[in-house]
Amino acid sequence: MSLIIIGTVAFDAIETPFGKTDKIVGGAATYASLAASYFYSKAKIVAVVGDDFHQSDIDTFTKHGIDTEGLQIKAGEKSFFWSGKYHNDMNSRDTLITELNVLENFDPIIPESYQDCEYLMLGNLTPQVQQTVIKRLKNRPKLIVMDTMNFWMDIMMDDLLETIKMVDVLTINDAEARQLSGEYSLVKAAKKILTMGPKYLIIKKGEHGALLFHEDQIFSAPALPLAEVFDPTGAGDTFAGGFIGYLAKVGTINFNNMKNAIIYGSALASFCVEKFGTEKLLNLTDEDVAGRIQEFVSLSSFTIEA
Amino acid sequence: MSLIIIGTVAFDAIETPFGKTDKIVGGAATYASLAASYFYSKAKIVAVVGDDFHQSDIDTFTKHGIDTEGLQIKAGEKSFFWSGKYHNDMNSRDTLITELNVLENFDPIIPESYQDCEYLMLGNLTPQVQQTVIKRLKNRPKLIVMDTMNFWMDIMMDDLLETIKMVDVLTINDAEARQLSGEYSLVKAAKKILTMGPKYLIIKKGEHGALLFHEDQIFSAPALPLAEVFDPTGAGDTFAGGFIGYLAKVGTINFNNMKNAIIYGSALASFCVEKFGTEKLLNLTDEDVAGRIQEFVSLSSFTIEA
Numbered sequence: 001m002s003l004i005i006i007g008t009v010a011f012d013a014i015e016t017p018f019g020k021t022d023k024i025v026g027g028a029a030t031y032a033s034l035a036a037s038y039f040y041s042k043a044k045i046v047a048v049v050g051d052d053f054h055q056s057d058i059d060t061f062t063k064h065g066i067d068t069e070g071l072q073i074k075a076g077e078k079s080f081f082w083s084g085k086y087h088n089d090m091n092s093r094d095t096l097i098t099e100l101n102v103l104e105n106f107d108p109i110i111p112e113s114y115q116d117c118e119y120l121m122l123g124n125l126t127p128q129v130q131q132t133v134i135k136r137l138k139n140r141p142k143l144i145v146m147d148t149m150n151f152w153m154d155i156m157m158d159d160l161l162e163t164i165k166m167v168d169v170l171t172i173n174d175a176e177a178r179q180l181s182g183e184y185s186l187v188k189a190a191k192k193i194l195t196m197g198p199k200y201l202i203i204k205k206g207e208h209g210a211l212l213f214h215e216d217q218i219f220s221a222p223a224l225p226l227a228e229v230f231d232p233t234g235a236g237d238t239f240a241g242g243f244i245g246y247l248a249k250v251g252t253i254n255f256n257n258m259k260n261a262i263i264y265g266s267a268l269a270s271f272c273v274e275k276f277g278t279e280k281l282l283n284l285t286d287e288d289v290a291g292r293i294q295e296f297v298s299l300s301s302f303t304i305e306a
Numbered sequence: 307m308s309l310i311i312i313g314t315v316a317f318d319a320i321e322t323p324f325g326k327t328d329k330i331v332g333g334a335a336t337y338a339s340l341a342a343s344y345f346y347s348k349a350k351i352v353a354v355v356g357d358d359f360h361q362s363d364i365d366t367f368t369k370h371g372i373d374t375e376g377l378q379i380k381a382g383e384k385s386f387f388w389s390g391k392y393h394n395d396m397n398s399r400d401t402l403i404t405e406l407n408v409l410e411n412f413d414p415i416i417p418e419s420y421q422d423c424e425y426l427m428l429g430n431l432t433p434q435v436q437q438t439v440i441k442r443l444k445n446r447p448k449l450i451v452m453d454t455m456n457f458w459m460d461i462m463m464d465d466l467l468e469t470i471k472m473v474d475v476l477t478i479n480d481a482e483a484r485q486l487s488g489e490y491s492l493v494k495a496a497k498k499i500l501t502m503g504p505k506y507l508i509i510k511k512g513e514h515g516a517l518l519f520h521e522d523q524i525f526s527a528p529a530l531p532l533a534e535v536f537d538p539t540g541a542g543d544t545f546a547g548g549f550i551g552y553l554a555k556v557g558t559i560n561f562n563n564m565k566n567a568i569i570y571g572s573a574l575a576s577f578c579v580e581k582f583g584t585e586k587l588l589n590l591t592d593e594d595v596a597g598r599i600q601e602f603v604s605l606s607s608f609t610i611e612a
Contacts, residue, residue: 088490089490090490184394184395184396185531185532185533185534185535186513186531187531187532187533188533191533205514207492208511208514208515209514209526209528211531217604218531218605219605219606219608220515220528220529220531220605220606221608222515222526222528222606223526225491225492225493225517225524225526226491226493227491227493227494227497228491229491256608256609259608260608260609260610263608263610293610297610298523299524299525299526300525300526300528300606300608301607302525302527302562302565302566302569302606303562303566304566304569304599304603
């Protein structure tokens with residue numbers, strides 16, 4: 001039994017109103033696998049980097065029990081690099097630099113030892129690469145979770161729809177749900193998207209929380225109101241990683257476990273934004289996580305006697 | 307013991323992507339008192355109309371057990387009239403016509419029979435008129451809830467701050483909380499606003515629900531995701547009316563009852579937007595309300611075992 005996370009492993013340079021970083025390790029697979037590691041101890045990543053990626057960077061994964069056999073290191077090439085600057089409201093950002101580098105010809109190779117995959121997280125990448133991973137697994141995983149973004153809707157909707165058809169859970173934000181469905185109402189949008197393949201749809205609303213749709217059921221998860229959002233980079237990937245990590249741990253897929261998985265994912269994401277990059281995700285304790293979960297319970301519980 | 311609701315009673319002409327109305331009865335006190343009537347049967351209103359307001363309009367209040375002794379009818383004058391058009395997203399609107407009419411010189415007269423007031427809802431009006439009502443009550447009510455809007459922050463912040471100082475609960479939206487406090491983070495905004503007088507702050511976030519702040523406690527209430535929002539007019543007033551009506555019914559002010567009051571207010575508001583104007587609020591049954599509350603419980607409950 002294993003959990004595979006595919007996505008970017010990259011260098012980011014981030015500027016927020018609170019400061020800026022040099023090149024630090026980022027990428028969807030990095031955030032997601034670190035988050036998952038708090039619940040499930042043997043996540044395996046599939047990703048590609050250049051030889052500018054150092055052994056010490058790889059050690060960070062290993063320290064968290066993350067299997068890097070599927071991390072390809074391309075000699076003579078450079079890792080994917082993204083640089084961005086957040087505006088004062090932290091809800092919008094400008095991309096300053098995108099260098100695809102090794103990502104341009106990424107061929108996701110699945111090591112033989114990964115073939116027992118039961119839980120698959122497809123981090124945001126081209127829909128073709130995501131699809132290739134599904135096809136290269138000899139047995140269809142028990143649960144496939146897919147993250148994507150508006151960019152692929154803009155330039156390759158057909159490929160995207162083909163990949164979406166193959167997954168169980170789709171995670172997108174509210175604007176993306178509206179774009180994908182052509183419906184403004186999120187209820188109508190969800191209804192349409194749930195006919196496209198996924199059995200579960202998660203609509204991420206940032207500071208407003210997340211909605212989970214499944215058949216006729218809806219769950220509304222709160223976001224933790226924070227005094228300070230230091231750096232939102234990776235929050236969505238952290239959410240997804242915590243989500244699938246929790247499900248891999250409990251091992252049973254149903255609506256109730258999905259709801260809890262969203263709370264765990266949200267809790268990890270709320271830590272992520274408190275420091276630059278992955279910093280806060282590197283050294284959480286079980287008590288930190290349990291305390292944060294308790295905050296979510298207090299935040300949203302009420303008792304109405306009929 | 308009584309509940310007083312002060313606010314506008316008015317005529318509205320509303321246009322949405324779903325259609326348009328002629329002049330229909332609206333106004334903050336109308337929506338709030340109708341909503342409150344589902345929980346508390348003897349709400350008293352303080353408001354002013356012209357003689358274009360018909361006996362049949364007054365009968366609507368009476369039928370819901372609402373006391374209209376404090377509704378002044380100005381002979382030879384016209385009622386407040388507002389006309390607006392909603393955009394396709396239903397989140398923004400253009401005001402087409404505002405005729406203040408009787409509202410221009412509104413002097414809120416408190417009938418002697420209203421002097422047993424324990425619960426006071428100050429619907430959105432000039433801060434001076436809101437303050438006058440507080441001063442004309444011989445005994446300070448047990449709970450004063452105040453609604454206001456950005457308009458008063460723009461043109462009479464000093465008066466507004468003076469009135470805010472006198473109330474227990476302030477209800478505003480997220481943009482207004484940011485404007486009033488000068489803080490972008492709602493946690494920081496709430497912290498500041500809770501030093502201005504109110505012991506409780508409710509930040510309304512429309513389709514994203516509402517946040518309740520009190521001392522160091524926060525409650526996040528979901529909004530019910532709706533397939534169709536037909537007409538958002540009066541939703542905030544309906545929320546406030548359901549909120550204070552529920553509190554007047556239970557009779558004890560504490561954080562738990564406040565949380566439930568927000569759920570009841572949100573439930574009433576979710577009905578309000580399903581039809582034009584007050585239409586949906588006129589004929590709800592107890593079963594309708596109980597069913598909707600159950601939807602809120604399902605929507606937001608999760609069980610995490612530690």
